[in-house]
Structures are given as C-alpha cells and as structure tokens.
Amino acid sequence: MSVKKSVIIVTSLILTVLLVVAVIIMKNKNEEKVKEENYESVISAIEKMDLNFQIAKKISATVSSTWSDNLGNDFSSKVNGVIKSYKGFKTYNEYEKNSEEITNQSRSIIKSNMDKDLKKRFTVLIESYTEYTNLAVDPKGNLGSYNARTGELENSFTSNYQNLKIYVPDKYIEKIEKQEKANLVKASSFNSSDYYTDYKDIDYGNDYSQASSDFTEESNYEHASNSNIEDTTESNIIVSGPEDATKLASDTYGDGGNIVFSLFGEGLETDEYGNYYLVAGSSLRAIEGGGNGTAGRYRVYEDGTIIEGFSSSDD
Incomplete structure (x- = not known):
C-alpha cells in the first residue's frame, strides 16, 4: 500500500471519528437543551402554582370565617357574595390568568418526554393543587368537612411541592426561593378575611368596580409596606x-x-x-x-x- 493511500485512509478514519464525536456532542447538547427547557417549563408552572396556592389559602380562610360567622343565617349567599366580590380585585384577576396558564403548561408537561420521575412528581403536585384551588372557590359539604378537607389538601400540596423542589437541580433553587418570597409579598396584598368582613354584607351585583375601589383604597398602605x-x-x-x-x-x-x-x-x-x-x-x-x-x-x-x-x- 502506497504512502498516499495510507494517508488517505488514516485521514478518512480521523474524519469519520471526528464526525461521530461531533454528532454525539450535538446530540448531548440537544438533550441537555431539552432537559433545561423541561426544567424551566416546570419551574414556571410551579411558581404560578405557589402564588395561586397562597392566594387560595386566603380565599379558603375567608370562606371559612364568613361561613362560621353566619351559621344559622343565610351563610350560603354570604360566602358566595365574598367570592363574587373578588372578581374586581387585581390580584384575583392575576390568579385566574395564572390558572389558565398553569392548565396549559401542565398539559404540555404531562404530554412531553421529560424525565419520568420529574413528570410523576409534577403530576402528583398538579392534582393536589387543582383539587385545593377548586374547593377554595367552590366550597362544598358542611363547615367542618370543608375545613378538614382544605387542611388536608394544604398539607398535601406543601408536601408534594417540596418533593418536586428537591428533585430540581440546585442551580434553580435560588430563583425558585426568590419567587416564593415575592409570592408571599404579593399574596399578602390580597387582603385577609379582616378586610372582607366589611365587604361580605355588601351586594355588589354585577358591578365589581366599587369592590375594586374599596380594595384598592384600603390596601394602599399594605402595598407600600410590602413593596420590598x-x-x-x-x-x-x-x-x-x-x-x-x-x-x-x-x-x-x-x-x-x-x-x-x-x-x-x-x-x-x-x-x-x-x-x-x-x-x-x-x-x-x-x-x-x-x-x-x-x-x-x-x-x-x-x-x-x-x-x-x-x-x-x-x-
């Protein structure tokens, strides 16, 4: 075999090896990119879920307090009136927008080819989140069963949330915890049951502008104090x-x-x-x-x- 042929063969082998290596590298990069996108999608969804969960806790507490205060009276219309009055509040509008986005993101995540363990943890979380948030705004049963079930679901969501969070790579944790802090502040501006005590006896009908005005006026101080x-x-x-x-x-x-x-x-x-x-x-x-x-x-x-x-x- 001539030297020229040997050089050609060696060069071809080297090029083939390099091509294979390049393909493997590209494949690994694409897989890593997909994995990163999957984590980002999950994190985006759970950040919204965390905020909505904090708000739903306030709604649930308000419903329970209103229900308790009106036992023996027309508590059903009082509870429905409180939930109805939320419609004019900016934070509740964000809550509803988040709910739609969470639903869409969850469908995509569950249908994706992401890591099975991550998907399983997310699926369990979305199930507890959905049941809790639905019950918070649509109370069923009696007061005792409502309080018991919402308490169970709060614990379930918190546990499932932490189980998923443990599975997330460390590099994302700081971002998640920063958002958790912001969520607490934002949820705290969604007034407590104390504010709604004044509103629950008011029938706003289909005009939520007055409810929104009442909320904005009384919450100005809290927004300012919680801005940072x-x-x-x-x-x-x-x-x-x-x-x-x-x-x-x-x-x-x-x-x-x-x-x-x-x-x-x-x-x-x-x-x-x-x-x-x-x-x-x-x-x-x-x-x-x-x-x-x-x-x-x-x-x-x-x-x-x-x-x-x-x-x-x-x-």
Missing part, C-alpha cells in the same frame, strides 16, 4: 416592640372592633427575612358564636413589613 422585604437595620426599624407590632397589624387589618390583635409567640423572632413579631387576630363575633375566633396570623417585621397567612403550626 429587606434585611432590617437600625436605621429602618419602625416596629420597636410588641405594642408597635400589634398596633400596626390592627391599623392595617383592623375592621373597627370585631377583630382584636395580640402578640402570639415569645416576642422577637427571626427568619430569613429579618426580625419579626408574630401577631394573632381574633374575631369576637366568631368567638361569641362558638367558634375558635382565629382570624389570621401576621409576621410583623421591624421595618414595618407584614406577611399575613401563617398558622400557628408554621412557627
């Missing part, structure tokens, strides 16, 4: 003790006398957002009616930020 959650420093401490914390919660969430506020906990506590006091709201009407009176838990931070929606089991 920063680590507390001495220069921005405006809540210097339990008295300040309970007063701020009362000023923000009070309804003119029915809801009373008191320190719930052992004083100044700390989480990843800073130092805070845990304040409890109690409904006098609910207590007089034989209920436990629980109207909300509020983390009141030293910088004036309030995050509402924590139960005693969260602390």
